[in-house]
Amino acid sequence: MIYVEEKRHLKCPLCGGTSFRVEEGKLDSKWGFTAHNVKIVICENCGYIMLFYKGRTIWDFD
Numbered sequence: 901m902i903y904v905e906e907k908r909h910l911k912c913p914l915c916g917g918t919s920f921r922v923e924e925g926k927l928d929s930k931w932g933f934t935a936h937n938v939k940i941v942i943c944e945n946c947g948y949i950m951l952f953y954k955g956r957t958i959w960d961f962d
Contacts, residue, residue, distance in 0.1 A: 922939060927951075
């Protein structure tokens, strides 16, 4: 299992980079009935984006 907090162990599957920018976001389903909180990890070398699931949310006011 990969943990985002352990950045020194995280490795980009595309380029092998170990430097990342971390952001938080929310993904909505196609019809808007569900929303999911995610941690977005972006490789600073190649720009590859990894999403880590943080759970569902009921706060969907978009």
